[in-house]
Amino acid sequence: MFHLKNHVLKENLDLNTKDFNKQIDILVFDQDTVLSHINTALKDLSNYQFTLHNSTDNEEFKRMIKSLKPGIIISELHLNEVDGKEMLNYCRMVYPDIPYIIFSSHSCNKSALHFLELGAADFLTKENILALPATIYKVLRQSFEKHQIKEAKKQRWEDAQRFKGLIEHSFDPVITYNDSGEITYASPAIKRVLGYNVEEFIGTNVTKHIHPEDLIKRESKFKKLIQSSNSYATIDEERLLHKDGHYIWVKAIISDGRLIPGIQGFMTNFRDITETVKSKKALEKTLKDLTDYKIALDESSIVGIANLGGKIVYANEELVKISKFTGDELLGSDYRLFNSGEHSILFYLKIWNTISSGQIWKGELKLKAKDNTFFWVNMTVVPFLDNRNKPYQYIVVMRDITLRKLKTIDLHNTVDLLSNQNNRLLNFSYIVSHNLRSHTSNIQNLINYLEQTDDEEEKLEMMQHLKNVTNALDDTMYNLNEVVSIQSGTEMKIEEIPIKALINQVLKVLKSQISKSNAQIEIEVKTNLSVKYNRSYLESIFHNLILNSIKYKHPDRVPKIKIESRTENNFTILSISDNGIGIDLNKHKDKLFGMYKTFHNNNDSRGLGLFMSKNQIEAMGGKIEVSSQVDQGSTFEIYIKQEKPKN
Amino acid sequence: MKSKTLCIIDDDDLYKLLLKKTIKNLETETQVISFANGEEALKGLFELNSNSESLPDIILLDINMPVMDGWEFMEEYLNNKNIFSKKMTIYIASSSIANHDIQKSKSFKEISGYLVKPIFKDTIKNLIDEKVLL
Numbered sequence: 001m002f003h004l005k006n007h008v009l010k011e012n013l014d015l016n017t018k019d020f021n022k023q024i025d026i027l028v029f030d031q032d033t034v035l036s037h038i039n040t041a042l043k044d045l046s047n048y049q050f051t052l053h054n055s056t057d058n059e060e061f062k063r064m065i066k067s068l069k070p071g072i073i074i075s076e077l078h079l080n081e082v083d084g085k086e087m088l089n090y091c092r093m094v095y096p097d098i099p100y101i102i103f104s105s106h107s108c109n110k111s112a113l114h115f116l117e118l119g120a121a122d123f124l125t126k127e128n129i130l131a132l133p134a135t136i137y138k139v140l141r142q143s144f145e146k147h148q149i150k151e152a153k154k155q156r157w158e159d160a161q162r163f164k165g166l167i168e169h170s171f172d173p174v175i176t177y178n179d180s181g182e183i184t185y186a187s188p189a190i191k192r193v194l195g196y197n198v199e200e201f202i203g204t205n206v207t208k209h210i211h212p213e214d215l216i217k218r219e220s221k222f223k224k225l226i227q228s229s230n231s232y233a234t235i236d237e238e239r240l241l242h243k244d245g246h247y248i249w250v251k252a253i254i255s256d257g258r259l260i261p262g263i264q265g266f267m268t269n270f271r272d273i274t275e276t277v278k279s280k281k282a283l284e285k286t287l288k289d290l291t292d293y294k295i296a297l298d299e300s301s302i303v304g305i306a307n308l309g310g311k312i313v314y315a316n317e318e319l320v321k322i323s324k325f326t327g328d329e330l331l332g333s334d335y336r337l338f339n340s341g342e343h344s345i346l347f348y349l350k351i352w353n354t355i356s357s358g359q360i361w362k363g364e365l366k367l368k369a370k371d372n373t374f375f376w377v378n379m380t381v382v383p384f385l386d387n388r389n390k391p392y393q394y395i396v397v398m399r400d401i402t403l404r405k406l407k408t409i410d411l412h413n414t415v416d417l418l419s420n421q422n423n424r425l426l427n428f429s430y431i432v433s434h435n436l437r438s439h440t441s442n443i444q445n446l447i448n449y450l451e452q453t454d455d456e457e458e459k460l461e462m463m464q465h466l467k468n469v470t471n472a473l474d475d476t477m478y479n480l481n482e483v484v485s486i487q488s489g490t491e492m493k494i495e496e497i498p499i500k501a502l503i504n505q506v507l508k509v510l511k512s513q514i515s516k517s518n519a520q521i522e523i524e525v526k527t528n529l530s531v532k533y534n535r536s537y538l539e540s541i542f543h544n545l546i547l548n549s550i551k552y553k554h555p556d557r558v559p560k561i562k563i564e565s566r567t568e569n570n571f572t573i574l575s576i577s578d579n580g581i582g583i584d585l586n587k588h589k590d591k592l593f594g595m596y597k598t599f600h601n602n603n604d605s606r607g608l609g610l611f612m613s614k615n616q617i618e619a620m621g622g623k624i625e626v627s628s629q630v631d632q633g634s635t636f637e638i639y640i641k642q643e644k645p646k647n
Numbered sequence: 648m649k650s651k652t653l654c655i656i657d658d659d660d661l662y663k664l665l666l667k668k669t670i671k672n673l674e675t676e677t678q679v680i681s682f683a684n685g686e687e688a689l690k691g692l693f694e695l696n697s698n699s700e701s702l703p704d705i706i707l708l709d710i711n712m713p714v715m716d717g718w719e720f721m722e723e724y725l726n727n728k729n730i731f732s733k734k735m736t737i738y739i740a741s742s743s744i745a746n747h748d749i750q751k752s753k754s755f756k757e758i759s760g761y762l763v764k765p766i767f768k769d770t771i772k773n774l775i776d777e778k779v780l781l
Contacts, residue, residue: 433743434711438659438764441742445665445765465661587719 022047024071024140028054029061029079029087030103037129038074038103044133048140058082065095072121072139077104077111085118092119097146099139103132172272176257178265181206185263193250193272195243206268211239211247222254231256237277240270249277302377302398308391310334310352322377322400324370340374342366355381355394364401376405420618427594431480439473479608486537486615497538498530499574503563506542510550517550519559529565531572531640537616542576544609545636549578554631570642571622577635583628592626650676651775654703656688656720657681657740658712662764666707669768670775677775684712685720692731699732705774707740707762710748717741721755728757738762738774 028035035052042050053068055061056079065073073091077084084102091100099121102112112123121139124131167174173189186201194201194209210218218235225233232255239247252270257263297303298316305314315323315330323330323338330337335348343365354361361381366374377398383391446466453459503523507514514521531538546561553559562577583592593614617624621641628634653670655663663681670677680703682688688706695701710717717739724737739752742764752761762770 429745430743433745433748434741437742437744438662438711441764442659442661442665445662445767448765448767449665449668465664469661 023049023051025051025053025068026072026074027061027064027068027070028052029056029058029073029075029084030054031056031076031079034076034103034126037126038132041129041132042136045136056080058087061087062090065091065098069095070098071143072136073098073100074103075100077102077106077115085115088115088118088120097143099143101135101139170269172269174267174269175201175206176263176265176267177206179258184265193248193270194240209240211241214238225254225256237273238270248272249274297397302400304330304396304398306334306394306396308393310394313393319398322369322375323367324373329370338367338369340366340368342374351381355383356391358383358385358389358391364405366405374402375400376402424615430594435476436473436480439469439476442469443473483612483615486612486619492534492619494532494534496530497533497535498528499525499565500527500529502535502538503542506539506546509543510546513547513550517553517559519550519553519561521546522560522562525563525565525574529572532643533620533640534616537620541613541616541638544613545576545638548609549576549580549634552578552580552634554579554581554633567642572640572642573637574640575635575637577633579633582630582632582634583626584630585626585628589626593624650678651705652678652680652701652703653775654688654692654706654735655679655681655740656685656706656712656717657709658683659709666766666771669766669771673768673772673775675775685715685717685723687714688720689715689723689727696731702731702733703735704733706735706737707766708737708758710739710741710743718751721758725755725757740764740766 026038028038032054035054038052039050042048053064053070055064058080064070075084075087084104088100088102091098096119100119102115102120102123103126104111104123105126107125107127115123121142122135124135167187170187170189171192173193174185174187175183175190176185177183183202183204183206186196186198188198190196190198190201207215214237218238221233221235232253235252235254238250238252240250242248249272250270251273252268255267255269257265257267298318301316302318302322303314303316304312304319307313311332311334312330315327319330320327325333325337351361351363360383361379363379364376365379366376368374378401379396379398382395382397384393384395386392443466446462446469449462450459450466453462500523503525507521513519549561550559557579560579562575564575564577566573566575585592593610614624617638617640622639624639625637626634627637655666657663667679667681670679680691682691685708692702695703708717708720715723721737736759737757738760739748739758740762741748744763749761752758
């Protein structure tokens, strides 16, 4: 049994001792004479290299153990009065891992048992030296196995420490709990996230920490997890109650650990995502606010969005409503769709230049709806800029100001009317102070003479003058009365008057003047053109203007008179142009239409025609304009208000 | 007393006739010349300018006249003031009693006074005697 075959030993020992030292020091506590016997005996264990050391002094022996750390100690039972028991006790206490073999010259079963009880690895008598290799092998094996167990234990402990550390120092908390929800473990991170100490958290119920509103979701997830074959379930967002009383947002993963030893329940690890959820909620709120703003804007204003090319890409209900176009008609169109003709191309160009440079444009515009009616808007165009501050689209926000605008226009008209009336009043005051008073001052003068002279002949002369002045005064009074009746608009009969027929009638009256001056008259008026007017006014106006053109003909040319018509902004405009001597408007424009104003030395001038015509035209709600160049000719334009289109 | 020349610029023939009569009745040596409107007056005065003696001492200027009225005459006169070799005293003589006419006459420092027609004997006598206080 002790003669083990080398190869068996070799095999066994080699297989398991990869890291085990094969250089083995053996410390022998005995006479050196015994060393050669041991050496011989150890030859059977040729896979090992044994180095034998020996000592017979117990103090030296202790020092040698310490310095040598031998793999095996072989000791005599008693040596030099030293009790082997004492040495064994020492070794067992200080170096318990070193196998201690008693190799005794004495055989005593009682002692052997005793030593083995004290921890000796084996007890061998020297007679039985042949068994030494087997004993050594056994001891080495035991030592090796012991070593292995120790290593394994150490490894297990390290693993446990590592996993424990992983969990204990993990940033995110991990908890375990049993079937009824009672928490059986919580990692220290619970303090950071929920504010609890581990000890106070363990033993509480999971459901106590979850927001009531999230509990239902949690329970349904939990149920699914148990019923399904999945080992975990994810809860993306859940509110947990912090010890302080506020809720935090977490993302949680529940794992079924009922079959995992040491857990035997459920595991949940969760992450505090409060900040993420908060910013997400804030973003959601911002988005909602933006949506609300858009709704508010859409509800309250007329809104359109145009792309870089000015084409409409969005039109809200209000824009559809006011423009009377359908959404489909609006999309893809540009501003020209609404062009009312009120504003110049330059005006639109200015808007475009402003917004395409990234600036906001604000202003008022008159726009045209689909049914050709007009509406006024207060418009703000805001360019939306990309991160290089270049516009990528334009939002157009408009407010309907048609009513206000019409009122303003009405107000302007009223102001115009008042200032017209004021002008007429001033004109009247001028007439009184110059035209009437010139006569009365002459009368006063004449009477003064009559009183002072005794000369009968002179008296007669003065009487004659007095008669003339009185007649002139009467004429002026008569004319004034006519003007006043025009201005007060009494007995005004309005009728539909065909223009062409009326002009022909006037020309018939002026027949002799025309033929005398050889005047050529050209009429370019639409055959069916007619206006609503007072007939005698219109006759008088044409009469005066045509007569003026003949009166103030150029001495070097045959008079040519052209009568034309056109339409502009609710006005029919009749123009009378001539090639006469013209008027220096720089000098005379202010007085041209005044009463008794004449500008040429012409015996026929009474300074009444244009004054009367102007009054008649204005009484009909129109105006008269003049353009002229000295020596070239004059053009008078009569503006006749068309009937208001019915709203 | 040296004889004076008075110039009437007015389109009212009757007024001119009566004024001339009045001056004649004063039995002074006063000469009277007249023009029908501002433009004719300017032309006439330019012609007379060759002999400063024949330029008038006093001008009675109407406001409301055809072709060139009193105010226009004043502007032309001022533009050519340095051409005239004689200082002429200018009065406005108008039938207008409108305040704005009177005020306007005051805006010309070359206008010495504003006479409201009719102009009677005493007024014209004072004028010629340079005793006018207006």
